[in-house]
Amino acid sequence: MLDYLLSQLLNGLVIGVIYAVIAAGLTIIFSILKIVNFAHGEVFMAGGYFSYFAIALLGLPALMGIPAAMLLCFLMSLLIERTLLTPLYSPKTERKGDYGVLATFGVSILLRNLALLVFGSYPLRPPSFWSGSLIVGAIYLTWDRVFAAGFGVLLLALLVWFMYRTPWGEALNAVGQSRESASIVGIDSTRFYRLAFGLGGALAGAAGALVGPIYSLSPSMGLAPDTQAFAIVILGGMGSVPGAIIAGLLIGLCENMFVAFFPDPSRALTYAQAFSLVVLMIVLLVRPTGFFGRRHMAME
Amino acid sequence: MPVSDSNGIELTARDLVAGYVAGINILNGMSVDVLRGEVRCVLGPNGTGKSTLLKVLFGFLQPVSGEIVRNGKSLVDVPSHRMGQYGVTYLPQRPSIFPFQTVEANLRLGTWQFRKNRALAAERTEAAYARFPVLRERRRQLAGTMSGGQQRQLEFARALMTDPAVMLIDEPTASIEPRVAAQIYELIAGLARDGKAILLVDQNIKGALGIADHVYVMRTGTLLEEGPRAQFTADVEHLVARWLYTR
Numbered sequence: 001m002l003d004y005l006l007s008q009l010l011n012g013l014v015i016g017v018i019y020a021v022i023a024a025g026l027t028i029i030f031s032i033l034k035i036v037n038f039a040h041g042e043v044f045m046a047g048g049y050f051s052y053f054a055i056a057l058l059g060l061p062a063l064m065g066i067p068a069a070m071l072l073c074f075l076m077s078l079l080i081e082r083t084l085l086t087p088l089y090s091p092k093t094e095r096k097g098d099y100g101v102l103a104t105f106g107v108s109i110l111l112r113n114l115a116l117l118v119f120g121s122y123p124l125r126p127p128s129f130w131s132g133s134l135i136v137g138a139i140y141l142t143w144d145r146v147f148a149a150g151f152g153v154l155l156l157a158l159l160v161w162f163m164y165r166t167p168w169g170e171a172l173n174a175v176g177q178s179r180e181s182a183s184i185v186g187i188d189s190t191r192f193y194r195l196a197f198g199l200g201g202a203l204a205g206a207a208g209a210l211v212g213p214i215y216s217l218s219p220s221m222g223l224a225p226d227t228q229a230f231a232i233v234i235l236g237g238m239g240s241v242p243g244a245i246i247a248g249l250l251i252g253l254c255e256n257m258f259v260a261f262f263p264d265p266s267r268a269l270t271y272a273q274a275f276s277l278v279v280l281m282i283v284l285l286v287r288p289t290g291f292f293g294r295r296h297m298a299m300e
Numbered sequence: 301m302p303v304s305d306s307n308g309i310e311l312t313a314r315d316l317v318a319g320y321v322a323g324i325n326i327l328n329g330m331s332v333d334v335l336r337g338e339v340r341c342v343l344g345p346n347g348t349g350k351s352t353l354l355k356v357l358f359g360f361l362q363p364v365s366g367e368i369v370r371n372g373k374s375l376v377d378v379p380s381h382r383m384g385q386y387g388v389t390y391l392p393q394r395p396s397i398f399p400f401q402t403v404e405a406n407l408r409l410g411t412w413q414f415r416k417n418r419a420l421a422a423e424r425t426e427a428a429y430a431r432f433p434v435l436r437e438r439r440r441q442l443a444g445t446m447s448g449g450q451q452r453q454l455e456f457a458r459a460l461m462t463d464p465a466v467m468l469i470d471e472p473t474a475s476i477e478p479r480v481a482a483q484i485y486e487l488i489a490g491l492a493r494d495g496k497a498i499l500l501v502d503q504n505i506k507g508a509l510g511i512a513d514h515v516y517v518m519r520t521g522t523l524l525e526e527g528p529r530a531q532f533t534a535d536v537e538h539l540v541a542r543w544l545y546t547r
């Protein structure tokens with residue numbers, strides 16, 4: 001029983017780390033551009049496929065699939081930003097939040113159908129990063145999961161270092177608070193919008209590459225994690241990277257424990273998402289801004 | 301329209317026409333000169349376009365027509381994030397500090413344009429702490445948790461990091477207690493004595509007239525009258541009456 005609990009706890013942590021990586025990307029984009037990126041799940045999906053094809057077509061070693069996915073998702077995000085999001089920076093655009101929803105929602109449908117067309121609907125399974133399993137007593141965890149969690153933690157640590165310990169992170173934070181104030185100190189906000197959107201995309205891409213060998217790839221693989229990521233971003237406080245990390249771990253853990261101990265195992269999985277929304281609602285009742293939310297966030 | 305430097309003009313604006321919506325102009329041909337070592341203040345009733353004037357001068361709002369010149373170069377097409385490189389800084393009506401970052405980080409952001417010159421950044425930071433000791437005490441505090449007066453001090457300290465020649469200041473003492481407001485006017489007067497060229501927009505007529513060298517009175521986006529301070533201090537009631545009753 002204790003072993004079962006421990007196994008489930010570890011599995012929950014692995015999922016939690018992946019959620020945290022996806023949600024951190026989503027929250028960075030929100031904190032800087034003040035839009036909810038509905039295409040985030042599809043960038044995650046694209047990351048999985050980019051990694052797969054980098055390995056399968058270019059013959060890269062499995063590990064190199066991750067940086068390849070990050071780079072390609074970064075570039076793809078820049079393309080989306082350049083072609084569709086520049087109206088967000090114009091004082092002439094009214095209702096920027098609505099514009100962002102419509103534009104990114106359109107991109108998400110486009111990308112999902114493009115994937116269906118190009119990659120087909122059958123699931124693909126990229127090669128393992130690290131085959132075999134970690135077995136300690138009755139605790140059982142595939143090395144791919146261990147690796148995904150480890151790499152995810154490394155990415156999150158790098159991200160936190162970047163955000164809080166470098167001048168660029170400091171400037172990014174400043175732009176998120178006020179574009180006007182950032183201009184006054186000489187920061188060119190446009191470059192940071194681009195950076196934030198690309199960085200968010202690269203994180204989603206990394207997560208997609210990391211889960212590939214665990215869950216396999218399909219064009220609709222981004223839908224469920226995307227919904228979870230929205231809940232996590234709100235739970236952590238809109239725009240807060242540490243909030244997204246803590247909330248991601250929490251939701252991953254809660255979800256897994258819920259599935260593990262739900263009385264009717266055949267139904268547990270279908271209820272898992274609803275359960276994390278219950279957690280979200282309870283937290284919001286007590287703290288309407290989530291764990292670390294800032295009030296009044298909107299594009300000037 | 302050549303602008304010579306000999307009479308101390310740091311920034312000059314001629315016949316500015318500007319607005320937020322096409323066809324509706326808020327500024328209707330406004331002109332000002334900002335001079336080295338002087339506080340020049342812009343007075344006028346609410347909604348007359350004083351803040352708009354500063355936004356146009358700093359590049360936040362593109363003028364429909366008119367000229368903004370500094371050192372013989374037009375600033376009309378310079379984006380606001382590059383104004384610092386031209387020696388112009390702006391303190392808007394609503395304080396522009398970064399409330400969710402520490403005092404220290406706010407000052408560091410003030411050195412953004414020359415951040416690679418660490419020695420200079422360190423020297424300016426030290427000067428800022430020497431001038432505003434309260435900021436040193438609170439350097440690890442989030443800027444947004446300080447009092448309104450302290451936030452203004454931080455904003456001035458941050459603006460001074462680049463050692464600007466021209467400072468555009470909008471209602472620096474709005475919603476600040478009188479004792480602290482007096483300190484802020486003293487600070488501005490001191491900056492002018494140090495050679496800064498200051499354009500001050502204010503609703504606090506007494507406060508602004510107390511330190512102004514030259515006064516512009518604005519009315520619906522144009523210049524109503526201008527002159528040295530003495531012309532206005534003698535008869536503040538007359539001044540207010542004029543902008544209340546001339547239509």
Ligand SMILES: Nc1ncnc2c1ncn2[C@@H]1O[C@H](COP(=O)(O)OP(=O)(O)O)[C@@H](O)[C@H]1O
Nearest residue numbers: 320321326344345346347348349350351352353
């Ligand atoms: N961002 C804006 N969009 C549209 N109109 C504005 C904006 N800011 C100010 N205005 C309008 O411009 C006019 C002048 O405003 P402002 O320059 O702030 O006046 P003042 O600073 O003299 O009180 C007002 O009628 C105001 O409603």
Ligand SMILES: [Mg+2]
Nearest residue numbers: 350351352393
């Ligand atoms: Mg004003």
